[in-house]
Amino acid sequence: MGSLPILYSFRRCPYAMRARMAIYINQICCELREVKLSDKPKEMLLISPKGTVPVLQLKTGKVLEESLDIVFWAFNINDQTEDYKRYKLNKNKFNDLISIIDNSFKYNLDRYKYPDRYSEIDINFHRNECYKIIRDLNSLLLNKKYLFSEYIGIADICIFPFIRQFRIADTRWFDEEMGLSSVLEWFLRINESEIFQNVMNKYEPWKEKYKSVIFNKLD
Ligand SMILES: N[C@@H](CCC(=O)N[C@@H](CS)C(=O)NCC(=O)O)C(=O)O
Incomplete structure (x- = not known):
């Protein structure tokens, strides 16, 4: 095997963003x-x-083929990071939240963002279904910087990329009219973060003959 783990990623994929953030945070x-x-x-399809x-x-x-498996691997690699301990304490809340984002939120997000891919879509209905989930997130974030601690953690990085996709569909509405200020502040804090x-x-698609891109190279 090579001397480094290999991450197959797609820049704009929210699942891949999760994985990259987890890998980056854990250096x-x-x-x-x-x-x-x-x-x-073909190298990727061969292993997955x-x-x-x-x-x-x-x-x-x-081979880890699911974004959440990669996130947990990254946070657990240094064995018992504070964030991993915190995750264990909040495990049920965390699992419920991720499941809502990966299922109901994603379902409605796709229909809100890409109505042409489905038949008879009511965009407002799907935006409102997403809105209800973001409203619950807003209650969880009241007076808090991040979901389960004062530092960015597993739950934040797993959820953020999907909220980002929702915002991109109508940035002005999200920023100026949605009226969920705790989520907006949380979102902007992560969006503007160094992480x-x-x-x-941005990288060119990988080809075997190219020089490797080393992610998170420590000086
Ligand atoms: N459950 C998977 C979902 C990953 C996923 O659906 N990724 C999309 C990109 S955002 C993908 O690779 N789709 C395959 C394709 O479009 O061909 C995970 O959490 O890793």
Whole structure:
């Protein structure tokens, strides 16, 4: 195996953003292979035939094919980081929240953002379903910087990329009219953070012949 873990990623994919943020926060150095979804590298499909990103191949050869598995691996690598302990304390709340985001929120988000891909879509209905979930998030964030602690943690990075997608559909409405100030402040705090800026660098799609991109290289 190579000397670094290999992360197959797609810059704009919210699941891959989760994985990159977790890897970045935990200062794990890996090789990043940007994937073009319409032309996935055979090296990735060989280790993960289901063909979604992110995929992380560890130095042992073990393959993590789900974004949440990569996030937990990254936070647990230093064994019992404070954030991981906090996650365990809030495990049920965390799991409920992630499940709502990955299922109901994502379902309605796709229909709100891409109505042409479905038939007979009522955009306002789907935006409102997302809004209700964000409103609950707003209650959780009242007077708080982040969801479960004063530092950015597992729950924040798992949820943020999806809220970002929702905002992009109508930034002005989200920022000026939605009226959920705790979520807005939380969102902007992460969006402008050094962490998020650093995981959004642009790379050409990976080809075997290219020089490797080393993500999170420690000086
Ligand atoms: N459950 C997966 C979902 C990952 C996923 O759906 N990624 C999308 C990109 S955002 C993908 O790779 N889709 C495959 C394709 O479009 O061909 C995870 O959490 O990692």
